[in-house]
Amino acid sequence: MNKKRIVIALGGNALLRGNQDGTIDEQEQNTYDTLKNIIPFIKAGHDVILSHGNGPQVGNILMRNDAGEIMYKIPQMPLDICVADSQGGIGYMIERILRNILTDEGINKDVITLVTQTVVDKNDPAFNNLTKRVGKIYPKEEADKLAHEKAWQFKPNTIGDDRYRRVVASPEPIDVFNLKTIESILDSGSIVIASGGGGIPVYIDEKKHVRPLDAVIDKDKASAVMAAKVKADEFYILTDVPYVYIDYNKPEQKKLDFLNKLDADKYMKEGKFGEGNMAPKVQACLNFVQNGGKKSVITEATKLTDMSYGTKITLEYEN
Secondary structure (H helix, E strand, C coil), X not given: CCCCEXXXXXXXXXXXXXXXXXXXXXXXXHHHHHHHHHHHHHHCCCXXXXXXXXXXXXXXXXXXXXXXXXXXXXXCCCHHHHHHHXXXXXXXXXXXXXXXXXXXXXCCCCEEECCCEXXXXXXXXXXXXXXXXXXXXXXXXXXXXXXXXXXXXXXXXXXXXXXXXXXXXXXXXXXXXXXXXXXHHHXXXXXXXXXXXXXXXXXXXXXXXXXXXXXXXCHHHHHHXXXXXXXXXXXXXXXXXXXXXXXCCCCCCEEECEEEHHHHHHHHHCCCCCCCCHHHHHXXXXXXXXXXXXXXXXXXXXXXXXXXXXXXXXXXXXX
């Protein structure tokens, strides 16, 4: 058997669909439906690390922050704590459901969830250009009031919208904590859940102390860093489409079965990928293969089971 080390980044739709309310029953069913599709990798004996998104969940935590402060004078928790909260809750749900699936499949493996910190540069240009929208949507008057009281920054929810959302930085991930421990857990034959939501953003100060930052890290880019650092062979991003398309949802859209660095760079410059959704995923895959990974794949979960896999991204086209 050609044993591989594989990192699988579960997209937000793996937990919560866009047309759902976000109840725990919905999230658990979505998680179950997604995780069933990774069983072939586990049965094949490969080492598996799972990461996950947390966008809707962190948004809900921030809204609970707002409600608790307004109604009961409960102090707000900073964004790093909210990300940690979401990692613990989502990781627990994934771990518990995966354990049940493994039991049903007759597979005896431990599943370990790690609350993960991701190192960024506190001087990253992203801190001077806040773009990541988080939390509740506010009317302009209320957004202006919060901006004055809390020194938060706001931008329109969408272009031309008169409603506003808080924006925070989305810096580039540099490193992930506890990589040696992650590798040790994999070597023991267990499955690891780590780097959820891109990890908790931290930086190292002049005393080599760990300090938090108000930021949100792209989970696919952070997962790609983790995958490269643990010398994974393959990196999978599970999303809500089976393939990468150029000119998606346009009459001239085109499905891509394979994508190499040269073509990917060309399409990125031409704006052929969705700037807020597919472009960061393609870039994360390129980062992985440029840092030693053999292959990245962007697809939906069901493609793993039927082995059709979706769009394969490599430095050069496979022979």
